[in-house]
Amino acid sequence: MDLVTPGFGLVFWTIITFLCLLFILRKFAWKPILGAVEDRENGIKSALASAENARKEMENLKADNERILNEARAEREAMLKDAREIKNKMISDAKDQAQEQANKMIEQAQAAIESEKKSAMLELKKQVAEISIDIAEKVVREELSNKDKQLKLVESMLSDAKLN
């Protein structure tokens, strides 16, 4: 058998052996091995993908939480602000009202005082007049008890009347 001439027998046996080997290995070795490797790779891939999904979901959840928290905080802030405003307004309203009321009361009191004063004055004047008339009556009564004095008075009055 020459070095560079293919021997017929070996060609024959190589074809048969190779085809048998290819068939047997394909069925009993390559398919199970490649299948197992592929299954595992797919498993790893899907596990990685689900991990990534979980991570994203977690992030979303976190972002949601943050958002909700922020919203709540903002709401609280707004509510507090409103409450403060309402409080201020109420206080100022109450103040105004009280002021008004007070003013009114003062005014009323003043008016009452004024009218009391007036009536008191009137009473006073009346009493003063009565007292003065009483006094005058008494004085006149005494004066007119003798003739001289009566005359004197008439004279003085006449002189006054003349002057006028």
Added chain:
Amino acid sequence: MTFSTFRNTLFLVLSLSFSFAVFAGEASENPKKEKFDAKEMIMHHVKDAHEFHIIDINGKPVSISLPIILWTDNGLVTFMSSAFHHDDSGHHIVEKNGMKFVKYHENIYQLTDGAHAIEFDADHHPINAKKPWNFSITRNVFMMWVSAIVLILLFVTAARSYNKSEGNVPKGIAGFVEPLVVFVRDEIARPMIGEHKYKKYMPYLLTIFFFIWINNIFGLIPILNGANLSGNIAFTMVLALFTFIITTVSGNANYWKHIFWMPGVPVAMKLFLMPIELIGIFTKPISLMIRLFANITAGHIIILALMSLIFIFETVLIAPVSVAFSLFITVIEIVVTAIQAYIFTILSALYFGMATEEEHH
């Protein structure tokens, strides 16, 4: 030059000159001794044989006898190669079913009636004999079967171990085998053929890769020396033929268009390229065949030639040089076993990829 290389060179020169001197002295003392024919020894080891010769003890060969299967004009003839009594010179005649057979230089001839010894003409064609169809289980066929059984045991065991393990975890032998399988898939099939089509070719690519590799390795084991299957042109021819057939069968319209009417070049160039591409269809598998054959055979020849130095110089003093160099070559050859299997597989995959490539603009 570093000191160590200088020292090695000095050692080489000294040992060479010393052994020359010893050789000259011994040659004059033993002029009758049969001359050692390195070429014949090497060719005997590199080529196929009908028996598994292991060692000579006291001049008696120890060998495994292998079956000889011949298809003659009178039908099938089978006998064991031991019937030739290790004779390879065509002297020992085996008579079977009334036919006479001789073995000459590992070829089996059927002598014509009345002939008692094989005779050759000037062109080395036998005058009084013809060659029957020889289906013998030669040592290469024998080693091929051994390697096939080893491959089947190895990979089927590995495949089975996946069933036992949970979650397809490679255990035991599968842990050793799986990276190699994944290497063929991810480094050879996927990049060369493409993501969508590689699966169809995986069984073939894996089989040739491991079949070539294991036979390359078996060829290097000294006790199996001569089972140079992957360095036999018949073996490489068959594998190249399979690659050729698969490439041709799976060739799509785009592939044939690139061969017969190359797109994107002027018409004159198309006509010029057509015969070149047409020849290329055949040169590709032929190059596969020759590359593997030549690489593996060359490695064997170098190792055997280095070992032959001991017998050519007829002194054991050259042995350190021979052993050192053949060790060096053997280490290279171990790398070459994998590289050649890889090259054959990757080029096959490349051809499949070219045959199935879709047109893209």
